[in-house]
Amino acid sequence: MIEISGVSQVFQTSGRQSHLALSNISLTIQDGAFVSILGPSGCGKSTLLYIVGGFVAPSQGTTRVKGKAITGPGPDRGPVFQEFALFPWKSVLGNVMYGPRQQGVSSAEAEAQSRQLIEMVGLKGFEHFYPKELSGGMKQRVALARTLAYHPAVLLMDEPFGALDAHTRTRLQNDLLNIWERDRKTVLFVTHSVEEAVFLSDKVVVMTRSPGRIKRIIDIDLPRPRRRAELLLDPHYQKYVVDIEGMIDDTSEDELHP
Amino acid sequence: MKGRVLTSDVLLGIAPIALMIAVWQALISFGYAPATLLPPPGQVFMRLVRQLGNNEYQQDIAATLFRLFAGFAIAVVLGVGIGLAAAASPAVNAVVRPIVRVLAPLPKVALYPALLLLLGFGHESKITLVVADALFPILLSTYYGASMVEQKLIWSAMAAGTPPRQILFKVVLPAAMPSVLTGCRIGLVISCIVVFLAEMITSTDGLGHVLVTAARTFRAVDMFVPLITISLLGLILNGLLQWLRSYLLRGFPEV
Numbered sequence: 001m002i003e004i005s006g007v008s009q010v011f012q013t014s015g016r017q018s019h020l021a022l023s024n025i026s027l028t029i030q031d032g033a034f035v036s037i038l039g040p041s042g043c044g045k046s047t048l049l050y051i052v053g054g055f056v057a058p059s060q061g062t063t064r065v066k067g068k069a070i071t072g073p074g075p076d077r078g079p080v081f082q083e084f085a086l087f088p089w090k091s092v093l094g095n096v097m098y099g100p101r102q103q104g105v106s107s108a109e110a111e112a113q114s115r116q117l118i119e120m121v122g123l124k125g126f127e128h129f130y131p132k133e134l135s136g137g138m139k140q141r142v143a144l145a146r147t148l149a150y151h152p153a154v155l156l157m158d159e160p161f162g163a164l165d166a167h168t169r170t171r172l173q174n175d176l177l178n179i180w181e182r183d184r185k186t187v188l189f190v191t192h193s194v195e196e197a198v199f200l201s202d203k204v205v206v207m208t209r210s211p212g213r214i215k216r217i218i219d220i221d222l223p224r225p226r227r228r229a230e231l232l233l234d235p236h237y238q239k240y241v242v243d244i245e246g247m248i249d250d251t252s253e254d255e256l257h258p
Numbered sequence: 259m260k261g262r263v264l265t266s267d268v269l270l271g272i273a274p275i276a277l278m279i280a281v282w283q284a285l286i287s288f289g290y291a292p293a294t295l296l297p298p299p300g301q302v303f304m305r306l307v308r309q310l311g312n313n314e315y316q317q318d319i320a321a322t323l324f325r326l327f328a329g330f331a332i333a334v335v336l337g338v339g340i341g342l343a344a345a346a347s348p349a350v351n352a353v354v355r356p357i358v359r360v361l362a363p364l365p366k367v368a369l370y371p372a373l374l375l376l377l378g379f380g381h382e383s384k385i386t387l388v389v390a391d392a393l394f395p396i397l398l399s400t401y402y403g404a405s406m407v408e409q410k411l412i413w414s415a416m417a418a419g420t421p422p423r424q425i426l427f428k429v430v431l432p433a434a435m436p437s438v439l440t441g442c443r444i445g446l447v448i449s450c451i452v453v454f455l456a457e458m459i460t461s462t463d464g465l466g467h468v469l470v471t472a473a474r475t476f477r478a479v480d481m482f483v484p485l486i487t488i489s490l491l492g493l494i495l496n497g498l499l500q501w502l503r504s505y506l507l508r509g510f511p512e513v
Binding site: 050053055072073074075077078079081083085087088089090091098099102103130131132146147150152 | 408410411413414415416417418419420429432433435506507508509510511
């Protein structure tokens, strides 16, 4: 369980002014839930993810994972970034093996596990390629495998498919769901795509634009496992998408007429 | 296809050098420079080949190479070390930055007389001068490279369980490697220049010394031989570094 309580984040801007990025966020995420944080760009949704990751300390408030206060990054929370952030000096295999090796797993064991994960994300045969030799979609598959390799209980996904073309994006969404169905990790998924959030999530947290506040939390009551072709025709899915898009629009109006 | 592109590049690269040699020959052939002062290239190359087989000349090459390597190696260790430390720690940066600003623009060769008095005429004074000159480009490019490492690479490693004190060597240094190696390349060229210069000013051996001795006794051909030798050495060393670079950076884009 992830408990975020009363979290605010203030940034100092260059002009000695302070900018309130997140305002009083409280949110509880159950184990095994797939939760999306949805909001316009600049609403601080990525910052919230970085706070849970322990990469950024909040100005106010506390975050706990399984009852333990977060003081820094840890292998129980694995990030996947939009920018992939693969180690360019390591091959695909080297990238995926990095986590297990850091966790003290023997080289042979880490390699065996990593090869399995690489196969699972559909990149068998690419083990010795370097990230620069892969397409964006393939890079993100490697990044996902690299994170899964150290068995985090929570996946923190920061607009992971935001830099990909529509086709690749759809395929990766499907593959992510298939992988998630196997072990049902807790996923915190930041996105600005309403369809993506509804398609993937159990819960969608809609945020307002700066300062980021939680506007609404919507339970997505759609059957799993989800099949994209069925879902797109499902009126319930369509209603969720339309309703949430309306909320996002409202958020933008607020911004225009403060 | 790639092989053909490479050959045409090599040909394009050789053309200006060939042109330079042709101009050199023409200056003599058309009587603009007397052959006693500016010897024809053919004669110089013949002498070079002969000298390369000469034991005494080989020892001069060895002396120069030793100083060059020792100085360059120390500059790499110090430059990368200090550059990384400054990028990692604001306190170190606060100490290093003013020193670098004061010392970097200083013509290091001006320190040479003092170094001679302090360290004598042997290897030490020359190696120190090489270090002093080669250090700054390596230090600065390491510092900037290490400061610009993508934050999310570091976060990815920390989440995977890398302790903060290992981040420097496991992530920052490898990620900064392209700019570290660019600094090294500049440092190597500077090392070649400086070691030769130091030997020209005051030395009892080395290629720079050979040149100065030949000039003082009006042996024009022998004057050009060490010049060509040092540029050939520079070419070979740069080639080796380039090879090392393409190996170390094989995963990086645009190398």
